[in-house]
Amino acid sequence: MESTSVASRRVRVETTDGRGGRDETDMRYLVSGTGPPVVLLHGIGLDSATVSWRHLIPELAAERTVYAPDLPGHAESGRPSVRYTTGYFRSVLESFLEKLGLETAPLVGISMGGCLALGHALDNPVERLVLVDSYGLGTDAPWRPAATAMLGVPGAYSGWWATIGSNRATVRSHLETLTDGSPTDSHVEDVYRAVQDAAVGRTVSSWQRSEFRYGGLETCYLDRLDELTAETLLVHGTEDPLLPASWSERAAERTGASLELMENCGHWPSREAPERFNETVRAFL
Numbered sequence: 583m584e585s586t587s588v589a590s591r592r593v594r595v596e597t598t599d600g601r602g603g604r605d606e607t608d609m610r611y612l613v614s615g616t617g618p619p620v621v622l623l624h625g626i627g628l629d630s631a632t633v634s635w636r637h638l639i640p641e642l643a644a645e646r647t648v649y650a651p652d653l654p655g656h657a658e659s660g661r662p663s664v665r666y667t668t669g670y671f672r673s674v675l676e677s678f679l680e681k682l683g684l685e686t687a688p689l690v691g692i693s694m695g696g697c698l699a700l701g702h703a704l705d706n707p708v709e710r711l712v713l714v715d716s717y718g719l720g721t722d723a724p725w726r727p728a729a730t731a732m733l734g735v736p737g738a739y740s741g742w743w744a745t746i747g748s749n750r751a752t753v754r755s756h757l758e759t760l761t762d763g764s765p766t767d768s769h770v771e772d773v774y775r776a777v778q779d780a781a782v783g784r785t786v787s788s789w790q791r792s793e794f795r796y797g798g799l800e801t802c803y804l805d806r807l808d809e810l811t812a813e814t815l816l817v818h819g820t821e822d823p824l825l826p827a828s829w830s831e832r833a834a835e836r837t838g839a840s841l842e843l844m845e846n847c848g849h850w851p852s853r854e855a856p857e858r859f860n861e862t863v864r865a866f867l
Contacts (some may be wrong), residue, residue, distance in 0.1 A: 585641035588614040590658070595677035596710045597654075597662075598670055605782035607660040609678060609865035611651035615643025615698040618683050620867060622650040623675070625654030625693030625717075628746070628756070629787040630776045631689065634692050635727045637769070639857035649687075655785025657776055666788040668718075668801045671698050676706075689867055692852060693717050693825070694789075696851055697711050700803055702734055705810045711812040712863055715822050719829040722798040735785065750774050757826075761848040798861055815866040816841035818856065 591613055596606045612631050620642055625636040631650035642648045649744040652659040653846035654674055655666055664670060676700050679685050691699030696716025703711045713719075732738045746756050755772045757765040776782070793800045818830035820843050827843055842862050847854045 586614055586643050588612050588643075590596055592676065593681050594852050595681060597664075597673040597677055605662060605664060605672075607654050607662040609651055609654060609660065609674070610658040611649055611678070612639065614648050615646055617646045618650060619687040620649045621679065621684055621687050622648065623688050623689060623691035623695030623699055624650070624653065624656070625695050626653075626789055627782070628753075628760075628773050628777055629693070629695075630772070632657070632771075633772045634695070634850070636772060636853070637650050638690075638852055638860055641860040642867070647865070649684065649693060650684065650789075655788075661779075661781045661785070661823060665792065666785050667700070667792040668694075668697060668789070671789075672701055675699075675702055687811075688712070689711055690714070691716065693849065697801055700802075700810075702808050703814075704803060704809050709809075710867060711776070711814040712866060713814065713819065713830070713833075714817045714835075714851060714859075715819055715825055716816070716830065717799075717825060718803045719833050720799065720825065721802045721804070721823065723828040725824070726794055726807045727796075729790065730788060730796055733791055739790075740780070740783060742758065743777075743786070744780070745762060745782075747774065748779035751841050753777070759855050761850050762819075762824065762846050764847075764851070765810050769850070804833075804836075807833060808838075810837050815842065815863070816840065817842045817844065817851055817859065817862060819843075819849060819851050820845050821847060822849045824849050 622635045635650045662774050689699035690712040692714040694717045697714040697718030754770045816830040817828040820827050844851045851859045
């Protein structure tokens, strides 16, 4: 993190276990600043609180108390033996917010974290909502059939995951396909550290198996967007190769939400253009 003081804390959260029962797990979160709270939610896989929010945390901490958890199966949080589904992560988020008294705090979520934030805001009162290159706003994507097929080949996914994290050069090469093509050394290093545990790869494959169906993507909130009451900002990189900017444009049209399209950015505006991204989010909040 940058010069602002950031504390690392832990909390025990109660969750569903993905099989209809109850479970609990240990969760690490970063906290910084004083003032009204805001909660930052990272995405799945090559991500963590540090990866997505390294630059945003100190920016918001000047005016707010910032909470940025590592989701289970990632970074320094627990790795419970469960089915990692969107519903599971939703239950994690709800328990986390309840434990810390943050039930109505503004939520900022990127990618899968945006999907969690949106799903929560549709079922609970939330002060404000920021969705960054968010999952959950479309029914399918061009890469989904190939990803679904790879999940069905024994050993293919684990081999792919091991290759990505084998060294910093392979991490950089993969990030080049997800971003504007020139990830910073800091971004590469943060992701490299985040993917060294093979258990993270198993978390990702578990979630993907639940989400990547042969007919499309499992979680899509398009049909519920008219229920959204939280004032919302959609941020999207125009060059995002995973989740197209048209998803956020369509969601903004349907909801009347604010929309910020960031040119020359791929799937990680918070790392690709941190100054502009930070100012956009801070002004909205």
